[in-house]
Amino acid sequence: MKGSTKASIASHVVLLAMMLVTLFPLVAALFAAMKEPGSPVMGLQWPDRWSLDTFMYAWDKAGFSDLMMSSLIVILFVVPIAMICALMAGYALGTLKLRFGKPIYLFLILGLTLPIELMIIPLYHDFSQVGLLNSYQGVILAEIGLFMPFGTFWMTAHFASLPSSLIEAAQLDGASRRVILWRVLLPGARPSMTTLGVLYFIWSWNQFLLPLVLITSPGKRTAPAGLGSFAGEYTLDVPGLSAATLLTMLPPLVVYLFFQRHFISGMLHGAIKG
Template sequence: MAAFALAVLLPFAGLVLAALNPSGTVVSGLAWPEHPTLATFGAAWSGAGFAGLLRNSAVVVLGVVPLSLLCAVLAGYAFATMEFRGRGALFGFLLLGLTLPYEAAVVPLYYDLRAFGLTDSPLAMVLALVGLFMPFGAFWMRRQFLALPAELLEAAALDGADSWTVLWRVLVPCTRPAITTLGLLYFLWGWNQFLLALVLIQDPAERTAPAGLGFFVGAHSINVPMLAAATLIVIAPVVLVYLCFQRHFISGMLAGAVKG
């Protein structure tokens, strides 16, 4: 565990130390800067226009996460508890989406969304990511619902609860840690999405933070302190969200690991 922790923390420490150097400084190794300063963060913030980039990324994830969670819960509930013709075949077809790489879907998505006039807008990213996240979300929630005791559903049926009440009053509260974990994964994947943002959004004013960082790297490829500061600005929201919800994330990942 210590070795894995060092493997993760050492690159992060290198980023922080590099970002504390004045802009244009030649950085080599993990050394405390001679003249540490936070001015590099301000220069990176204004130079890349991170105020707008972070706002655009926030709009995307605030649209993707709730909608994706709703679709995942509804699909998982249907596949886990309802009997209908072709359920197994439909679920298997849905799982084929887990084998589909983003790279294979980018070009068709671009032409489809362009035909509807949705490119260069956050809605393009929201719709594309909700669709791409759907297979994993349905699989995840189906497993969570199947792991619950069948007696819960039987007791709710005896009390006269309909399907809607069973879902929102019985199953969802029992799987809240798993739903929180799925929401955190959606946030992480949506925030870090680079290729879709690069292709679907050509307008610089509508770019997300990772896409803006890519263009910023091209413009400051030899200015290591500026690049390190910009990278830390982009990953800061993900780190903060994880630190706030890490207990729920861990409990959701371990849910169902121990039976009894």
């Protein structure tokens, strides 16, 4: 008994140490952001003041009002549209016995390991021809396309795991496919849909290469793209940079802390950072 308590304490020490290593850079950045903008920072320093001044400074200098608004607009369209498309595709592939269901599923799943680098050059040239360059629409459309493989995979897995008796019973009652999906199956799909929504939110917020290439005017950039250019300009302002970095991290972090179970279960079931 005593031995196992000792072992348990030892394992907590190991896990705690690793946790501190994981959190250390983020905490160091938080402490650095407490200092005055532009002042030198030598490593990890306990703050001598707790103030949001530097955050306000970084908000102004990097133009976060515009950046956050752009990110929100993109997410407001990408997340619901991608979720509905994935829901419908998952329903069709998971419950309807379509003759060509299997090949269509494989076609969509193929996209799971395609890097965004493979699409970015033609997206730029195609979008500039049809006038979608430097517009939110372009980024939104591209992200929805990019998110389809995982969403299809995720929702198909959900619907395929349902007992077929559930659907058969509804069919016997004379319910149409539309009614079965939206009235009978949707309530039960809520946990899977929430996980998908959380992952889509975080991926969409953190997407970098797409807005970097497709959006050329600084005022329309999303938060990570804005941080990228801010970091290029203000290389030596450690407090200001730390504050801007933390501001960029904040929205997905909040979503994560609220829905961490969903996010972690998504990752553990094969969600690959988009």
